Structure formats: C-alpha cells, structure tokens
Amino acid sequence: MPCIAILAFSPLLDRAVFAQSDLLTPTVLVPLIFGLYVIGPTLVVQGYSSDVLRNYGTLNLFAMSGLTLGLWVVRRRPTAELARTVVAWDFEILKIASWVLFLLGALGIATQVRAFGGIGALVGVGYGAERYALLRTTTTFGAGFEWWLLGCGCLWFYSLRTGRRATALLSALIAVPVILLLLQIGGRSTIVYFVVFVAVLYSEGHKRIRGSAVVFGLVVGIALAQFYNLARYFLAEGILTSVSETAKIVMQHPEAVLPTSANEFRAPHTSLMEALAYYPDARYWGLSYAAGLVNAVPVLPSILNMDLLNISRVRLEFIDPLLLSEGGGLGFSPVAEGYLNFGILGVWLHMFCYGVLGAWVFRKSRETSSLGWLLIAAGVMPILCFDGLRIHFASAIYKCLRVYLMPVFVYLFIRLSLKSAGTRRRGPRQQDHLQRSTKSREDNLGASEPGAS
Numbered sequence: 001m002p003c004i005a006i007l008a009f010s011p012l013l014d015r016a017v018f019a020q021s022d023l024l025t026p027t028v029l030v031p032l033i034f035g036l037y038v039i040g041p042t043l044v045v046q047g048y049s050s051d052v053l054r055n056y057g058t059l060n061l062f063a064m065s066g067l068t069l070g071l072w073v074v075r076r077r078p079t080a081e082l083a084r085t086v087v088a089w090d091f092e093i094l095k096i097a098s099w100v101l102f103l104l105g106a107l108g109i110a111t112q113v114r115a116f117g118g119i120g121a122l123v124g125v126g127y128g129a130e131r132y133a134l135l136r137t138t139t140t141f142g143a144g145f146e147w148w149l150l151g152c153g154c155l156w157f158y159s160l161r162t163g164r165r166a167t168a169l170l171s172a173l174i175a176v177p178v179i180l181l182l183l184q185i186g187g188r189s190t191i192v193y194f195v196v197f198v199a200v201l202y203s204e205g206h207k208r209i210r211g212s213a214v215v216f217g218l219v220v221g222i223a224l225a226q227f228y229n230l231a232r233y234f235l236a237e238g239i240l241t242s243v244s245e246t247a248k249i250v251m252q253h254p255e256a257v258l259p260t261s262a263n264e265f266r267a268p269h270t271s272l273m274e275a276l277a278y279y280p281d282a283r284y285w286g287l288s289y290a291a292g293l294v295n296a297v298p299v300l301p302s303i304l305n306m307d308l309l310n311i312s313r314v315r316l317e318f319i320d321p322l323l324l325s326e327g328g329g330l331g332f333s334p335v336a337e338g339y340l341n342f343g344i345l346g347v348w349l350h351m352f353c354y355g356v357l358g359a360w361v362f363r364k365s366r367e368t369s370s371l372g373w374l375l376i377a378a379g380v381m382p383i384l385c386f387d388g389l390r391i392h393f394a395s396a397i398y399k400c401l402r403v404y405l406m407p408v409f410v411y412l413f414i415r416l417s418l419k420s421a422g423t424r425r426r427g428p429r430q431q432d433h434l435q436r437s438t439k440s441r442e443d444n445l446g447a448s449e450p451g452a453s
Helices: 002-018 026-043 050-073 088-116 119-125 129-137 144-162 165-185 188-205 211-237 239-252 267-278 287-295 300-304 311-319 321-325 334-368 371-390 393-404 406-425 428-448
Strands: none
Touching (some): 002 211, 026 371, 088 165, 088 406, 119 165, 144 406, 211 239, 267 311, 267 371, 334 371
C-alpha cells in the first residue's frame, strides 16, 4: 500500500509545486481518488487470507502503474494559459442548449415525482436501494435532476463569458431549489458531480483555478461529503436535527469525516478481494465490456433481446443476494473487472486505456479550443474521477453518455441544425461570403475573448 499511496499523491504534489494553477485535470485527480478507493478496504478487518490481501495489493499496484503510464503517455505539458477562442455565436447556441436541458430536466423530474406519488413520497423514499428499485419498475424520463443542474451550469458559464450578471443570478436561483431537494433526498453524488462539471468549465474555459483552491476544495469537499453521508441517517428528523446529531458524532470521532471512513471508499474495491477469495478462476473474456457498449446505445438492448452480463449483479449473487433482491448495489472495482475478464493482463490494459482516454480528452480539449470539446471534458471528468473507479464499465459508460455528455449532444444538435438551416436559405455565393466574414470575425473576437492567448 505505501507504493500505491506514493503513486496516488505524487502527481498532486508535483503539480502543486511546479504548476500551481493546473491541478484540475485527470492526471492529478484520477490517481489520487483511485488510491483512496484502493486503500479504503484495507483499513477494515475483512477476514480474508494473507494470500488474498497480498494479491489484492499486487494487482492494484499493477493497475496503478498502468493508469499512471496511460495518463502520462498522452498528457500535455501543464500551462497556466488558456487558448480557448469561442465566438459569440457559439455562446448563443449554448444558451439555447441550456434551456433545452432545463426543459428535459423538468420533464424528467415531473415523471419521477409522479412515479413516486408526490414530492413528499420522493423525499421519504430517499436515495437508497428502494429508490432505484422503484425507478426500475416505473416509467420515468431521463436523468431529470442531473440534466436540470447541468443546464444551470451551462447557463452560468454562458453568463460568465458574456458578462450577463442577471443571467448568472437566474441560473443560481434555478439551481438552488433542486439542490435543496436533492439534499433532502440524500443525492450527494449528483451535487458533487455538478460541482466538478462547473469547476472544469470555469478552469478550462475561463480562468485556471489556483492549485491552493483545488487542494482546499478537495479537503473541504470530501469532509463535507462524508459529514453529509452521516447526516443522511437523521434526515427524517429534520435538517437541524440531522446536522446537530452528526456534529456530535464528529466531535467524538473526528476520523469519521476522513474519506477512508466512508463506505463509498470501501465497498466497491472489496469486490476484488471477493473475486480473489471466492471465484478467482472465473473469466468473462470481454463480455462485461461488450455489455457496456450495447447498453450505451439507446433501444439496442431491446432490439438484440440478449441476456447481457451484469458483472456487478454476479458479485451480489455471490455475496449478498438479499441486497440484490432489494435493488441495492455495492459498486465494483475496475481492477476486479479487468481481472475477471482477462486476468492480470486485463488489469493493466483496463487501467492503461482508462488513463489514456482521460488524458486524451483533456489534451484534445485544449488543443482544439472549441466549446464542444470543453463540454466533453467537463462531462467526462465526474465519471473519470468517480464512477469509472467505483462501478463496472457498463454502468459508467451508460451514465457518461446518457447523462453527463447530454449538454454537448444538445449543443451540437442545435448547432448543426442552425447551420444546416442557414445553408439551405443561402446560395453558394452568399455562403462563401459568409464563411469569409465569419472567419474574420472569429479572428477578431478570439483575440479579445477573456482568457484567450
């Protein structure tokens, strides 16, 4: 574990010293959070043999080496400068996309409220297994709360880059009621992912966030998230009671707010210990990855009508059938998934490709300097830092494509639709003249945009 801890914290220390304003990247955050997930289960007495624990450490060290290499192979040299030259027309499209996301989010929230039987029932069920069981057995539309908040983030970024202070205030006012409702429900992860999405938009698209602010945000954010995790058990008694009771616990046991004290950082990677102890010879030969790719495409699973492998479900069938029957879950280690598919080689390849993908998205975003790639980087970041490290591939890719990349899909759809409509209305000569004038306008605006180099 010491070697894993060193590899986890080294990028953060390196950037904090030599690039003090470029910490909010996969190269820094992904190894750090992966290290916390790996170390978490080792701090709890699990009852596994010394061979299982030794193999657990070896496989995770192998995984960390692949992840580190993947992140650094395609990384771009840290820089505090921004070269994003987005024209005013693109920001107007972003504004339209924001309102479309609000509309989609409102529809999704309305269907959830109806499915649960009202807001009171929605809050009463909470954010546990019962909630997911109900969502699976009722008809709802999309990711209502997530899309609503993503629309708020896009609208706020639009107002930031265009100087519309009233719009910035409006985006905050629209976001607050949903955040308060999520706090009552217990939807911690949705709020955290929204904060990460907005932080990347700001840091990559406007002004680099100082390294000290990123470190402070990590420490305070993790502590607050864990404090809230404890407070969720008292939410039924009211917010004030839940805060006061949780404060009493933290005063007596300060270690309770450490990330390694949270089940979030323990349960997912325990799946590797379980695999090594109970079914070390099982091999799925890529079926879990194939299931993820099929599930990522809307309506394709129903068209194929195949019994796709759910590797997380297999875990629960072995470990906790009762939790499975209740609709709950414990997460899943990507290291365990790689191991159960292709053995030790699968572990290294899974994490190496993971690192390459994360670093490439951010490098591409910076090199192309387009609003579309910025939205991709902001949408991918929460999945890279959390879901991709604590749930199986199929769930992570589903959530990435269906939820957090929705802003870029909506933005590109509107952009292409308007461009196509404009092309049909104009003749070839007018179109050629427009392209030349637009190029000139982009050059002028790019030089004067905030954050442009």
